[in-house]
Amino acid sequence: MNKGMTAKGRATRQRIIVAAAMLTRDKGAAETTLDDVRAATATSKSQLFHYFPEGRSDILAAVAEYEAGQVLEAQQPHLGDLSTWESWQGWRQAVLDHYTELGQKCPLGSLTTELGKSSPQARSIATSLYDEWEAALVRGVEAVTSDGEEAVRRRARSILAAVQGGVVMLQGTGRTDYLDAALTAAISPLRPVTVSAE
Amino acid sequence: MNKGMTAKGRATRQRIIVAAAMLTRDKGAAETTLDDVRAATATSKSQLFHYFPEGRSDILAAVAEYEAGQVLEAQQPHLGDLSTWESWQGWRQAVLDHYTELGQKCPLGSLTTELGKSSPQARSIATSLYDEWEAALVRGVEAVTSDGEEAVRRRARSILAAVQGGVVMLQGTGRTDYLDAALTAAISPLRPVTVSAE
DNA sequence: ACCAGGATGGACCGCAAGGTCCAAAGAAGT
DNA sequence: ACTTCTTTGGACCTTGCGGTCCATCCTGGT
Structure with a gap:
C-alpha cells in the first residue's frame, strides 16, 4: 500500500483527512466544500485530487x-x-x-x-x-x-x-x-x- | 394568518410542503433541490418563492x-x-x-x-x-x-x-x-x- | 550532477442550483 | 363588466463549487 508516495505526501494526505473530518463535524458533510478543506489545510486543488482521485466523495469516504x-x-x-x-x-x-x-x-x-x-x-x-x-x-x-x-x-x-x-x-x-x-x-x-x- | 391567500393558494402551498417532505425523507435534505420539488409538484419556480419568500430554507423549515x-x-x-x-x-x-x-x-x-x-x-x-x-x-x-x-x-x-x-x-x-x-x-x-x- | 517521479500552485471550465423578474392568466369582490 | 389581488409560467441571471489541466518545484535514488 501507499505505493509511490513519500513521507511528505502521506503527511499531506493525512492532514487533509483530519482537517476535513473537523470541518465535517463542525458544519456537516453537506456544508463542507473542497475550498473549505483547501483553506484549512493550506493546500491546492490539485493536491486534493492528487491524493483523492475520485474527488470529494473520495475524501468523504476517507473521513x-x-x-x-x-x-x-x-x-x-x-x-x-x-x-x-x-x-x-x-x-x-x-x-x-x-x-x-x-x-x-x-x-x-x-x-x-x-x-x-x-x-x-x-x-x-x-x-x-x-x-x-x-x-x-x-x-x-x-x-x-x-x-x-x-x-x-x-x-x-x-x-x-x-x-x-x-x-x-x-x-x-x-x-x-x-x-x-x-x-x-x-x-x-x-x-x-x-x-x-x- | 394566511392573509391574502385563496383556498387554491393554500392547497398549492400544502402540496409543496408534502412533496418536499417526501423528497427530503427519500434523499435527504441536502440532496433535495428546488427543481426536484418543482417537478414533483408540477409548479413553477415563481410559486415556490411566492409561497416561501425566503426560498429554499423557508421550505425546509416548513417541512x-x-x-x-x-x-x-x-x-x-x-x-x-x-x-x-x-x-x-x-x-x-x-x-x-x-x-x-x-x-x-x-x-x-x-x-x-x-x-x-x-x-x-x-x-x-x-x-x-x-x-x-x-x-x-x-x-x-x-x-x-x-x-x-x-x-x-x-x-x-x-x-x-x-x-x-x-x-x-x-x-x-x-x-x-x-x-x-x-x-x-x-x-x-x-x-x-x-x-x-x- | 542528473533525472524520473512525486508534490504543489493556481488558472480555468462547466454546470447545477438558488434566486430574480416580468408578464400573463385566473379569482373574487363591486 | 371592470378592477384588483392572487396565482402561475418560465426565461434569465449569478454564483458557488466540483473537477480538469498544465506548468513548476521538490525529493530521492543512482
Missing part, C-alpha cells in the same frame, strides 16, 4: 473511515474490557465525557445520516463499525450476566442504541441529560444484585 | 414543522394514554410498526442532523417536538410507577433516547432489531412485578 476509528478509540481501554460492573461504569463515564467534550459535533451523525444515503461505501464503513462495537458490548454483557446468547445480543443492542439515541438528543438539544439517562438505564440491568438485599 | 407533527401523530392514540403496562406495550408496537414501515426514511434524522446545524429555527422546532414528546412520556411513566419526579424524568428521557437510537441504527443498518431491543429494554422497568412472584 468516514477515520472517524469510525476515532469512535472506538475514544472508548478505549474501557470497551476492551467490560468484565465487571465497575468497568461498565467506567466505560459509561468515558462515553459520557467524550461526547460532552465533543458537544454538538458528532462524527457518527454526519456519517450515517448524511453520507449513508448517497455513498454506499460510507454505509459499509458504518456497518462494520457498528458490528465491531456491538461485538465488544456482547463480550462485556456475556461477562457479567448468565443470560443466553439471544438475550445477551439484545441487551448489547439496546445499549448501543442508547448511546446513539443519547448522542442524537445531544445534537438536537445540546443537553447531555439524555445520554446520561439513556446510558444509565441501559446498563443498569447489568448491575449485580446489591449485597444488602441478600 | 420540519410538518414532519414534527407527523412524528407525534404516528404514535397516537397510544402516546396520549400510557397509563397501563398494556398501553405501553401498545405504544411500543406502534412505534416499531411505524418505523418498520418507513424503513430507511427517517424524518427526524434529516431534520435534526442536516437542518439543525444551519437553520436555528429548525432546531427550535426539533426542540419543542422533543419537549412535547418527553412530556407525554413523563405522564405515562408517572402513571405506572411510584418513583419521584427526577427518576421519572430520567426514565422518560432514556425511553426517548432509546427510540432515537433505534431509529438511527435502523437508518444505518436497515435492521429493526436495534429499535426492537432498545424499546423493549427501555420500557421493561415499567412492567409491574409479575403476579406469580408475589
